[in-house]
Amino acid sequence: MTDQTPNPELRRWLRTLPKAELHLHIEGTLEPELMFELARRNGVTLPYASVEAVRAAYQFTDLQSFLDLYYAGAGVLVTEQDFYDLAAAYLRRAHADGLCHVEIMFDPQTHTQRGVAIDTVFAGLARALREARDTLGISSYLLLSFLRHLSEEDAFDTLAAALPLREAYRDLWVGIGLDSSERGNPPEKFTRVYARCAELGFRLVAHAGEEGPAAYVRTALDTLRVSRIDHGVRSSDDPDLLQQLIRQRIPLTVCPLSNLKLGVVKTLAEHNLARLLRAGAMVTINADDPAYFGGYVLDNYLASAVALDLSHDELVTLAANSIHASFLPTPDKNRLLDQLAHAASQG
Ligand code: ADE
Ligand code: ZN
Numbered sequence: 001m002t003d004q005t006p007n008p009e010l011r012r013w014l015r016t017l018p019k020a021e022l023h024l025h026i027e028g029t030l031e032p033e034l035m036f037e038l039a040r041r042n043g044v045t046l047p048y049a050s051v052e053a054v055r056a057a058y059q060f061t062d063l064q065s066f067l068d069l070y071y072a073g074a075g076v077l078v079t080e081q082d083f084y085d086l087a088a089a090y091l092r093r094a095h096a097d098g099l100c101h102v103e104i105m106f107d108p109q110t111h112t113q114r115g116v117a118i119d120t121v122f123a124g125l126a127r128a129l130r131e132a133r134d135t136l137g138i139s140s141y142l143l144l145s146f147l148r149h150l151s152e153e154d155a156f157d158t159l160a161a162a163l164p165l166r167e168a169y170r171d172l173w174v175g176i177g178l179d180s181s182e183r184g185n186p187p188e189k190f191t192r193v194y195a196r197c198a199e200l201g202f203r204l205v206a207h208a209g210e211e212g213p214a215a216y217v218r219t220a221l222d223t224l225r226v227s228r229i230d231h232g233v234r235s236s237d238d239p240d241l242l243q244q245l246i247r248q249r250i251p252l253t254v255c256p257l258s259n260l261k262l263g264v265v266k267t268l269a270e271h272n273l274a275r276l277l278r279a280g281a282m283v284t285i286n287a288d289d290p291a292y293f294g295g296y297v298l299d300n301y302l303a304s305a306v307a308l309d310l311s312h313d314e315l316v317t318l319a320a321n322s323i324h325a326s327f328l329p330t331p332d333k334n335r336l337l338d339q340l341a342h343a344a345s346q347g
Pocket of ligand 1: 028070180289
């Protein structure tokens, strides 16, 4: 979407608000144009005739129908330059949307299973992230995410392969996530590997309560001991859990357009984002997999604002929540919150 979209004034104002994006899969930022370019560069055959045919295939019925295409698309990512190009394109877009900080998930198993070395993945992403920090002034962290449809042993193997790289990427790699097919793969499947990651000092997040039940949010908190929940929209099915999230200020990284495209909600107007916010939950707005769901973070803010009649104050609160809920050090958060207060007072 561009300024041709409805509400250009609101969009322009939203762009001026300093914001953080906390739920973003870098593999989910692979636009069809880049997919074709990388396929050509790497001699990979795609089962589509054109960019338009790829976009036309993005008709999802649920999470799994999306994941099947997402993993197939990631097959064009082979070299360090590919991972660099992918992340550099996202960061340019993030900067244009007024993001000042991003926490990016990546799925090493998606690549190592195809014979791509984990060093290649780290090196390409890190080069783009450091360059964007220096040239665009946008800061970023990496969250290494385990695929939950695979075994805990596989997650341990991935951690073992990544740990020798920790020192080289200490400025970026701060945390661990859990994604992929949620139903039937409860958080407790990964209790031991999360305990190990906690001992190692990583920040912990996990997808829970996207398609799966509110009970998965509980076990992500109680068993995996995460400090932030990705999605978590099903938490409102359990009023006691919701009260706990509010009391403990546990952030939920909500992705409205993703929820719409994957059938978690039938319409944005019935999304519980505004109800959660008005109940006092620490909700944030994020894009998840923008190349597949038809919108980056600003599109998510704008679509939510329109569908849910969010006030300017509520939109500023959502931006402030994104900074509070980030893993940035407190002085950095305070500086960004000051900038946000200033920007909001200009609107
Ligand atoms: N991997 C990429 N996007 C995802 C999502 N929305 N849920 C679970 N796993 C994912
Ligand atoms: Zn996600």
